[in-house]
Amino acid sequence: MTTASSNPAEARHPRPLGGDTARQHARDQVVSLSGMVLNNEPDTPHQLSIGKKPAWIRAKAPGGEAFRETKALIEAHGLHTVCQEASCPNIGECWSRGTATIMILGDTCTRSCGFCNIKTGRPAETDLDEPRRVAELLSRIPLKHVVITSVDRDDLPDGGAAIWAETIHRVHEACPNMSVEVLVGDFKGSKQDLELVIEARPEILAHNMETVRRMHPAVRPQADYDRSLQVLGWIRDSGLVSKTSIMVGIGETDEEVDGILSDIRAVAGTDILTIGQYLQPTRNHLPIDRWVHPDQFNAYRQQGLSLGFKVVESGPLVRSSYHAEEQARQLSPDARETATAMEAILSHARGGRIASN
Numbered sequence: 353m354t355t356a357s358s359n360p361a362e363a364r365h366p367r368p369l370g371g372d373t374a375r376q377h378a379r380d381q382v383v384s385l386s387g388m389v390l391n392n393e394p395d396t397p398h399q400l401s402i403g404k405k406p407a408w409i410r411a412k413a414p415g416g417e418a419f420r421e422t423k424a425l426i427e428a429h430g431l432h433t434v435c436q437e438a439s440c441p442n443i444g445e446c447w448s449r450g451t452a453t454i455m456i457l458g459d460t461c462t463r464s465c466g467f468c469n470i471k472t473g474r475p476a477e478t479d480l481d482e483p484r485r486v487a488e489l490l491s492r493i494p495l496k497h498v499v500i501t502s503v504d505r506d507d508l509p510d511g512g513a514a515i516w517a518e519t520i521h522r523v524h525e526a527c528p529n530m531s532v533e534v535l536v537g538d539f540k541g542s543k544q545d546l547e548l549v550i551e552a553r554p555e556i557l558a559h560n561m562e563t564v565r566r567m568h569p570a571v572r573p574q575a576d577y578d579r580s581l582q583v584l585g586w587i588r589d590s591g592l593v594s595k596t597s598i599m600v601g602i603g604e605t606d607e608e609v610d611g612i613l614s615d616i617r618a619v620a621g622t623d624i625l626t627i628g629q630y631l632q633p634t635r636n637h638l639p640i641d642r643w644v645h646p647d648q649f650n651a652y653r654q655q656g657l658s659l660g661f662k663v664v665e666s667g668p669l670v671r672s673s674y675h676a677e678e679q680a681r682q683l684s685p686d687a688r689e690t691a692t693a694m695e696a697i698l699s700h701a702r703g704g705r706i707a708s709n
């Protein structure tokens with residue numbers, strides 16, 4: 353007879369089915385995860401090679417003058433970044449290049465996803481001055497493309513859509529040559545709230561699927577696979593450039609990855625896709641099920657392109673906002689000059705069209 357776990361995160365985690373694509377390449381020690389969260393069938397032992405990080409998970413250490421300047425600017429404006437709050441492994445590289453992903457609507461999320469390191473709880477009062485400070489900060493950074501995201505604010509009647517719209521308008525006004533990519537939540541499936549963001553015409557509008565259908569109850573308990581597909585479909589219908597991201601190594605199989613890519617293209621026709629390795633931020637988060645080998649990431653890329661995604665960024669350290677400017681540039685057939693591509697994206701978002709590959 354089996355005993356139910358007293359830890360709700362353990363109890364709700366489906367049994368990972370993913371194979372270990374890294375097994376043939378890694379000499380890492382094999383550790384037993386039985387008795388951890390893989391316990392939907394606690395009598396069955398699971399052995400996965402998740403020991404030491406493989407050699408391909410190597411990120412640049414944070415530091416250097418450019419890194420410190422970016423940090424100081426963000427702090428001076430009293431803003432938050434997902435780079436810090438989500439413990440992103442790329443912070444050393446991105447901040448040294450002067451790019452960061454601004455996180456609006458505060459630093460406290462009303463949801464509690466099993467993979468995410470952002471603080472969860474009851475958010476402080478909404479900061480109505482935040483859009484102005486975001487625009488002011490960005491006007492001081494010589495970027496051609498910026499990514500802005502937010503915590504989920506299920507406590508607000510519009511999910512934060514009005515603050516989103518004001519932020520986009522203010523950034524467009526303060527930085528006319530900067531394209532704005534925004535990564536939004538699902539607004540609990542409210543098309544009306546999403547439309548407020550769409551009407552502000554960001555150049556790229558992203559919503560992340562994060563994981564395959566079977567893993568949703570553990571990974572995104574307050575979200576819904578079909579609802580997220582619907583949000584992506586509404587973004588496609590708006591004519592804006594659409595984007596989504598998934599992570600792998602959290603319990604899915606490669607067949608399920610094929611399935612989610614097919615679903616996204618079939619239901620929502622999304623333009624840009626990113627795929628990266630899940631990294632467990634703390635021991636209280638869902639465990640890593642497998643290290644996906646770079647060869648498999650290349651296979652995902654090929655699969656995505658064959659399904660019709662226009663741009664696929666796939667690799668161990670890829671995150672939704674990683675190299676976002678380059679992804680935007682690839683959308684243009686004449687991608688040699690950033691400025692040309694950005695003009696194309698700006699013109700697309702304002703009613704023109706980009707030729708696709």
Ligand code: SF4
Binds near residue numbers: 451453674
């Ligand atoms: S990948 Fe995105 S979240 Fe991570 S450091 Fe770079 S900009 Fe920030």
